[in-house]
Amino acid sequence: MSIFALIDCNNFYASCERVFQPKLNKKPLIVLSNNDGCVIARSQEAKKLGISMGVPVFKIKNIIQKHSINTFSSNYALYGDMSSRVMSILAEKCPDIEIYSIDECFLDLESITNDPVKWCKKIRQTIFKWVGIPVSIGIGPTKTLAKVANKIAKSDITTKGVFSLHNTNDVEIDMVLQNIHIEDVWGIGRQWSKMLHINKIFNALELKKSSEIWIRKKMGITGLRTLKEIKGIPCHRLELEPIQSKSVRCSRTFGKAVGEKEKVFDAIRLFVQIAASKIRKKKLACRAIQVFVSTDRFNKNIEQYSNSAVSTLITPTSDSIVLVLEARRIFNRLWKDRYLYRKGGVLLLDLFPKQTIIPGFFPDTKKENYQLMQAIDKINEKFGRNCLELGIKSKKSEWKMKQHNVSSKFTTRWKDIIKVSAN
DNA sequence: TCTGGGGTCCTAGGACCC
DNA sequence: TCTGGGGTCCTAGGACCC
Structure with a gap:
């Protein structure tokens, strides 16, 4: 019988922001989605002010001003790194671990301890001491009951962050x-x-x-x-x-609505490249690619249109050049003038490990391209994502996201690392 | 003015085959 | 006029998760 424990970081993104800016402790703080559109994380204080998950920012402008709530654009480089720190501590202490999401994991404590509650209380302290992130832990005989227990651990302060339904x-x-x-x-x-x-x-x-x-x-x-x-x-x-992931997606809501075909395709072209570099990093190739575009579904005053189409590839690939060309074909089929587009995206589907691919009779990935992709990935990794792109890089794209208040990459970029002075 | 992004699984129905 | 039974594969849509 397994003993499931669910470890969940409290208000994860908000907590990450706080680790490096302790002056924000006890203050209301929120983190926003791409485009600074919706609230995707809230500190306890912000929750108390009645800010709900996913609410559009413009609807709570007043509350933000009135309580001078600290507002952050999302900083995934920081959250991803903080997550791996938390997870590696847990993985070291308990090898039976399933990383479920950026801020959650399941453990099986069955072979680790006879006293799961005691063990969890200790690990909770360790994580807080070493990484600075508060976590809650629920324990139960099934994953769903561990989730229930976790909910109690979070909401009932007398539990001190650990609650068990095991042997209950x-x-x-x-x-x-x-x-x-x-x-x-x-x-x-x-x-x-x-x-x-x-x-x-x-x-x-x-x-x-x-x-x-x-x-x-x-x-x-x-x-x-x-x-x-x-x-x-x-x-x-x-x-x-x-x-193993089965699909990879890259999609964005545009900063504003775009009506020109080539401007929308500028975005699509970049999404293809981001998605392709993601699968190359995982050493995967895709056998199909999907492109979609849509108008602003919230704007009732404009005519709506959305469409998507898939294309299957003869030979699986992760080559950006091949994929961009294929995306172009799909895009031409989907495109309709006279609409104002607000969102677009690309999915790479039917992924599987590259080694297992049997080259087709007419291979569509050239060796030179493969080396070129490697070079592009290396340069982008070093100098920042998308610093090198296919096609003509536009200086100022209308579709680009809005991000007004991003915190520093405290843990993943040398120049952002906090300096501590002796006095 | 302003409403995220990235995933998975299941199911029903159609196309096709013998 | 009569109109099977059984199977697979694929796809779109709907539900869920973080």
Whole structure:
């Protein structure tokens, strides 16, 4: 029997910003999405002010001003690096680890300790001391129950950040489940919550007591698994091997709407290159590429259009030149004049490891291109992403993102490293 | 004026085959 | 007039996650 522990960094992006600017402790702080559009992370103080997750910034302008909330554009170089620091501490202490997202991982403590709560309290202190990031830990017999426990660990300060449902009797578990709203259960999103509410299921205990056949019918195999996990029957195991990605996407909302074909393709061309360099880094190749464009779905005053198309490649590739040419063909098919485009993107699909590729009769990746890609990747890695691009680099692209307040790359760029003086 | 980005899995239905 | 049964593969859309 596994003992699942879910380690979750508290308000992760907000906490990362704070590590290097301790003057922000106890102050409300928010981190924004690309384009500085939505709120994607909030410190505890900001949550208390009623700022909800995902809210568009323009709707809370007043609150931001009134409480002088510290506002940051997202800084993924910093968050990614802080994440790997936290994860490496955990991986060293517990080899059975599944990194689930940038700020979360599951552990199996079964072979590590007889006292999971004690072990978790200690690791929590270690992480805070060594990296400066506060974490919460939930423990349970299934991943879903560990998630539930984590929720308690976060919201109930008397738990001091660790809460366990492992070796807990049914009566106690049910008392906990009764206080978990159905929409807070892992695997139950907006649509299913709505459906369950209509059917008078409002909390996790009511879900636990509902009929398996009915849930299977209404929510498919996925829903049934969630129900079983709530009952304490594991349906999701720990994924020890990092899962091979099956697709890679690069898409952006443009800083403003764009109507000219070549300007939109400037963006698409760059997205292809970003996505291609991502798969090259993972030593993968793709067998298909998808391109999509769309107008501003929030603007009710303009005519809407969105479309996407996929193209399959004869020989799998990670060559930016080949992929840009293919994207161009797809793009020409999709493009319609007279619309104002607000978003575009590229997906590289059907990925698999490069070594396993059998060259086709007409190979479409030239050796010279391969070397060129390697050179481009090296230069971009050294001098900053997209410093070298295919095509003509426009000086000022209309579609570029807005980012007004990005913090420094404290941990990944030499000139941003904080200096400590002796006095 | 201003509404993110990147993933996965499941299912139903159509095309096609024998 | 009659209109099978069983299988695979692919795709689009819908749900979820962070």
